[in-house]
Amino acid sequence: xxxxxxxxxxxxxxxxxxxxxxxxxxxxxxxxxxxxxxxxxxxxxxxxxxxxxxxxxxxxxxxxxxxxxxxxxxxxxxxxxxxxxxxxxxxxxxxxxxxxxxxxxxxxxxxxxxxxxxxxxxxxxxxxxxxxxxxxxxxxxxxxxxxxxxxxxxxxxxxxxxxxxxxxxxxxxxxxxxxxxxxxxxxxxxxxxxxxxxxxxxxxxxxxxxxxxxxxxxxxxxxxxxxxxxxxxxxxxxxxxxxxxxxxxxxxxxxxxxxxxxxxxxxxxxxxxxxxxxxxxxxxxxxxxxxxxxxxxxxxxxxxxxxxxxxxxxxxxxxxxxxxxxxxxxxxxxxxxxxxxxxxxxxxxxxxxxxxxxxxxxxxxxxxx
DNA sequence: ATTCCTTTGAAGAGC
DNA sequence: GCTCTTCAAAGGAAT
Numbered sequence: 001x002x003x004x005x006x007x008x009x010x011x012x013x014x015x016x017x018x019x020x021x022x023x024x025x026x027x028x029x030x031x032x033x034x035x036x037x038x039x040x041x042x043x044x045x046x047x048x049x050x051x052x053x054x055x056x057x058x059x060x061x062x063x064x065x066x067x068x069x070x071x072x073x074x075x076x077x078x079x080x081x082x083x084x085x086x087x088x089x090x091x092x093x094x095x096x097x098x099x100x101x102x103x104x105x106x107x108x109x110x111x112x113x114x115x116x117x118x119x120x121x122x123x124x125x126x127x128x129x130x131x132x133x134x135x136x137x138x139x140x141x142x143x144x145x146x147x148x149x150x151x152x153x154x155x156x157x158x159x160x161x162x163x164x165x166x167x168x169x170x171x172x173x174x175x176x177x178x179x180x181x182x183x184x185x186x187x188x189x190x191x192x193x194x195x196x197x198x199x200x201x202x203x204x205x206x207x208x209x210x211x212x213x214x215x216x217x218x219x220x221x222x223x224x225x226x227x228x229x230x231x232x233x234x235x236x237x238x239x240x241x242x243x244x245x246x247x248x249x250x251x252x253x254x255x256x257x258x259x260x261x262x263x264x265x266x267x268x269x270x271x272x273x274x275x276x277x278x279x280x281x282x283x284x285x286x287x288x289x290x291x292x293x294x295x296x297x298x299x300x301x302x303x304x305x306x307x308x309x310x311x312x313x314x315x316x317x318x319x320x321x322x323x324x325x326x327x328x329x330x331x332x333x334x335x336x337x338x339x340x341x342x343x344x345x346x347x348x349x350x351x352x353x354x355x356x357x358x359x360x361x362x363x364x365x366x367x368x369x
Numbered sequence: 370a371t372t373c374c375t376t377t378g379a380a381g382a383g384c
Numbered sequence: 385g386c387t388c389t390t391c392a393a394a395g396g397a398a399t
Contacts, residue, residue, distance in 0.1 A: 274393095275392045278377065284394080299375090306376090349391070
């Protein structure tokens with residue numbers, strides 16, 4: 001599916017960023033329509049029921065059809081199961097052994113869990129976003145935004161840590177942060193400076209871990225709207241995460257390092273600039289807490305499954321809002337980090353997905369041969 | 370401590 | 385141009 005629009009690409013034409021996204025939602029009409037008519041016809045209540053039954057089938061397939069990995073999906077008989085599910089079955093067996101359906105059942109016990117709670121999302125705030133001026137590309141300075149929430153100070157299980165861009169705009173009454181918030185954070189934030197740093201999601205606790213003196217402070221692209229030449233924006237962008245997500249607290253003895261070593265070290269210590277969140281990620285960030293609260297689920301994998309279904313159940317208009325948000329985030333990201341490429345983060349996560357894929361491919365080939 | 374799981378979408382690589 | 389792969393978030397579970 002993503003491939004359909006990758007050609008025209010968000011990076012394609014400046015303001016066209018993300019436009020294909022919206023198009024995509026409409027291009028998929030046929031398929032999606034089916035999906036939607038299914039979902040909406042039966043109502044969102046069916047989401048969890050389907051998920052439940054599919055999971056049950058999966059686990060049955062895993063337990064009963066040990067030698068037939070595809071059995072579970074076959075039993076589901078749902079259009080969506082098709083190709084994508086084939087790739088997942090293998091993994092599902094691990095995630096949903098005997099235990100998971102139980103936890104999921106917990107969630108299913110709450111009827112409101114399946115109700116269309118996404119409907120009361122505060123999308124109206126999106127209109128505000130629509131009027132949000134472009135960050136700096138057109139030589140304009142964004143309007144000063146209310147100070148950010150101090151994400152680093154939030155407890156891990158508090159309110160969902162939405163992408164600040166969205167968080168702000170989705171709040172009907174954006175709460176102005178205490179005036180001394182920047183002091184609390186120990187950073188300088190020039191008045192009248194657009195708080196671009198807040199437009200990206202912050203890895204939990206990473207703000208507090210970020211070093212105060214890092215190269216991007218003085219990066220020209222980060223001087224957006226500073227208005228004070230020579231005065232750094234003085235706040236690390238939340239999209240930037242130190243390598244391994246932790247700040248190196250112990251100063252190393254440079255005298256013991258060769259130049260090459262320290263160079264390599266610097267390379268290694270280069271903070272990671274995270275990818276901007278896509279529409280679905282933004283949606284997940286907002287809805288996760290609700291699903292957790294209403295479904296008493298905790299496992300992200302299960303929650304994400306539900307969210308994925310609800311995402312499909314969203315109307316085009318509702319989805320379009322998230323696509324637009326994502327587009328804005330990408331624009332901001334591009335302006336903040338002009339040279340950044342998604343490739344920069346390749347290989348920074350150690351994964352076995354290739355192995356996994358090969359395995360599942362093997363499974364599939366076995367299944368279909 | 371690290372990786373996996375799970376979702377969708379964006380973007381890069383390779384053919 | 386198409387397909388495949390990786391990463392983005394999240395947090396419990398598994399290793």
